[in-house]
Amino acid sequence: MAEIIVKSKVKEFVKSLDAEMRVSPEFYDALEAEVKVLIEKAVKRAKEEGRKTLYARHV
Numbered sequence: 001m002a003e004i005i006v007k008s009k010v011k012e013f014v015k016s017l018d019a020e021m022r023v024s025p026e027f028y029d030a031l032e033a034e035v036k037v038l039i040e041k042a043v044k045r046a047k048e049e050g051r052k053t054l055y056a057r058h059v
Contacts, residue, residue, distance in 0.1 A: 004035050 007028050014021050042058035051058075 003032060004039075005032050 005028065007023075010028065010031065011023050014023055038059065042054050045058040046052070046054050
């Protein structure tokens with residue numbers, strides 16, 4: 001399965017919060033896993049409503 005997050009954007013955002021903060025490779029893996037779970041749950045909620053479009057309320 002393709003990667004969902006863009007590592008350079010995550011790193012850029014982290015640096016905008018704290019210029020000295022670094023991101024380990026394990027963080028990207030954990031973040032990727034969490035995002036996938038979040039999307040899976042949103043899809044389930046949308047299907048339960050009979051929807052084929054994800055909305056903010058599904059998060």
